[in-house]
Amino acid sequence: xxxTTENHQCEVxxxxxxxxxxxxxxxxxxxxxxxxxxxxxxxDCAVAQSYTWSIPRSPVNDTSGGHNSADCPETNGDYxxxxxxxxxxxxxxxxxxxxxEDGPGGDAVAAEHGAYNEDRQPIELGICHGHAAQGGTYHYxxxxxxxxxxxxxxxxxxxxxxxxxxxxxxxxxxxxxHSKVIGVAYDGYPIYGFWGYDxxxxxVEMKSSYExxxxxxxxxxxxxxxxxxxxxxxxxxxxHFGPTPDFPQGIYHYHTTMQNGDGDMGFPYxxxxxxxxxxxxxxAGGGQGGGGDCDGFGETWGPxxxxxxxGCEGGQGGQGGQxxxxxxxxxxxxxxxxxxxxxxxxxxxxxxxx
Numbered sequence: 432x433x434x435t436t437e438n439h440q441c442e443v444x445x446x447x448x449x450x451x452x453x454x455x456x457x458x459x460x461x462x463x464x465x466x467x468x469x470x471x472x473x474x475d476c477a478v479a480q481s482y483t484w485s486i487p488r489s490p491v492n493d494t495s496g497g498h499n500s501a502d503c504p505e506t507n508g509d510y511x512x513x514x515x516x517x518x519x520x521x522x523x524x525x526x527x528x529x530x531x532e533d534g535p536g537g538d539a540v541a542a543e544h545g546a547y548n549e550d551r552q553p554i555e556l557g558i559c560h561g562h563a564a565q566g567g568t569y570h571y572x573x574x575x576x577x578x579x580x581x582x583x584x585x586x587x588x589x590x591x592x593x594x595x596x597x598x599x600x601x602x603x604x605x606x607x608x609h610s611k612v613i614g615v616a617y618d619g620y621p622i623y624g625f626w627g628y629d630x631x632x633x634x635v636e637m638k639s640s641y642e643x644x645x646x647x648x649x650x651x652x653x654x655x656x657x658x659x660x661x662x663x664x665x666x667x668x669x670x671h672f673g674p675t676p677d678f679p680q681g682i683y684h685y686h687t688t689m690q691n692g693d694g695d696m697g698f699p700y701x702x703x704x705x706x707x708x709x710x711x712x713x714x715a716g717g718g719q720g721g722g723g724d725c726d727g728f729g730e731t732w733g734p735x736x737x738x739x740x741x742g743c744e745g746g747q748g749g750q751g752g753q754x755x756x757x758x759x760x761x762x763x764x765x766x767x768x769x770x771x772x773x774x775x776x777x778x779x780x781x782x783x784x785x
Contacts, residue, residue, distance in 0.1 A: 442479075443525040452486045456525025458569055460561070461578055480568055484521050490619035490683070490707040502530075503704045505641070505658035506667050510704035513616075515653050518570065520622060520685075520701060522614040524578045526561065527570040528622070531699045532652040540573045541649030541696050544597055549650075558588055560600075560700075573700035574687060575613050576604045576624045597689040597696065601625035601636045609634055609676050613687060618707030620670065621677070622685040628673055629664065637686040638663030639697040649696065656698050663692035668704040683707070 446453040458480035493511060502512035513519035513530060520528040533539035535551035542549040543556045556562050559577035563569045580592055580603055593599040601624075604610065610624030627637045640663040647655035658667045665671050670685035678684075683706050688697035 440479075443523075447488070450488055452488060454484045454486060454521065454525070456480075456482045456484070456521070458482055458526055460522075460526045460559075460569065461524045480566075482525070482527070484617075485710050486521070486615055486617065487619035487708070487710070492683070492706060493618070493708040494706070502653065503667075504653070505656070506704050510668055510706060511618075511709055512704050513702055513709075520614050520616040522571065522575050522578070522622075523612060526575070527568070528575060528614055528701050529570045529572050530701075530703075531572060533572075536652045538649030538652050538655070538696070538698060540700055541698070544696070546696060547648035547650045558592060558594075560594070571701075573689065573697075574600055575701070576610070576687065578613065579604050579611050579624065598694070600689045605636075607634060610686070612677065614701075616685060616702055616705060616707075617709040618705040620683050620685060620707050621675075622687065622701060623675065624687055625689065627664070627675070627686055632674075635664070636690065637665060637688055639669060639688040639691040639699070640665055640667070641669075641698045642691055642693060642695060649698070653699075653703070661692075663688070666706075668706050669699055669702045670706055 440457075440459065442457040442459070444455040446455070494509065496509045498506070498508045498511050500506050500508040500512060502515045503510070506512065515530045516532045516534070516536075517529060518527040519530050522528055531538050531540060533542065533549065533552070533554045535549065535554075537547070537549050537551070537554075539554055539556060540560060541547060542554055543560070556572060559571060559575060560573035561569060561571040561575070574594075577588060577592065580588060582588065582591060592603050604624055605626060608626070609628060610626040612621045613624050614622040616622060623637075625636050626634050629635045640660060641656045641658055642662060643649065643655055644657050649655050660667075665686060665688065668685065669688060670683060672681055672683045674681045675684060685702045687701055689700070690697045
């Protein structure tokens with residue numbers, strides 16, 4: 432946490448071509464936040480970055496199988512894995528959404544809520560389960576709904592956004608309605624908050640279908656969890672197909688989760704695999720989609736962990752530089768474009784078209 436109030440500006444810029452949204456962000460949220468230990472112990476307080484993300488305008492399902500399942504073993508190769516560490520998606524305020532694991536490989540969210548003692552490296556999550564990493568790269572490991580939290584008179588996010596238990600977190604943004612979009616995955620499918628429609632169109636808290644294996648605590652991260660179909664509302668990727676207020680005819684979409692169907696940890700909290708075809712390329716090393724020598728970089732490196740790999744010292748970027756693109760000639764936006772633009776109103780954003 433910084434010692435003084437700082438004037439951080441959230442910035443989001445969207446450029447359209449025929450197939451993709453090119454989203455440039457500075458990685459700073461549109462709400463109060465805490466950098467936590469990377470700042471107080473390492474001097475790496477959250478600072479503006481230069482991210483560029485490429486998101487498909489029209490998602491295409493990728494259910495043919497044959498994928499490497501190392502980072503999502505419960506999928507058995509049926510879907511493309513999201514990185515266990517590093518960026519897996521983008522929030523609509525431009526902040527990267529990370530996988531569930533911390534630098535040493537444990538479940539960062541489970542450790543934050545006391546499921547086990549992270550004795551390999553100090554890890555602390557701040558407001559909205561976000562924090563800064565080496566290079567001042569702010570990111571979320573869970574929740575990410577603070578952008579839609581509106582304080583009453585006399586309230587502050589620091590004192591009144593309740594994260595005391597995993598049961599309390601979803602209540603912060605409950606208003607009786609389906610949650611709003613909080614992000615978009617690299618396959619182009621939206622990520623909604625905690626609340627969604629069940630099979631009877633009732634608004635309920637969406638629950639994960641992952642649970643800890645017998646005797647495990649989350650200390651070993653993804654390897655400690657198994658998928659139990661039907662335990663919660665969501666599938667092995669932490670999403671489902673169904674109607675939303677924005678897509679009443681139905682669309683595949685992910686949800687943020689803090690609980691599973693038994694009321695335990697809601698691993699993987701955002702998503703663990705991609706239901707659609709995701710652009711896994713990266714020019715920045717471990718950025719969009721992860722992989723490569725920088726995979727896992729993003730947390731504070733400290734005693735017993737070692738320095739970041741060569742070339743990863745400057746913080747974890749987005750997809751990297753983009754070639755000059757031809758933008759579209761009209762405003763015939765599809766619903767996903769309108770959705771993202773409409774929900775960027777609380778940020779400083781711009782849209783470039785011809």
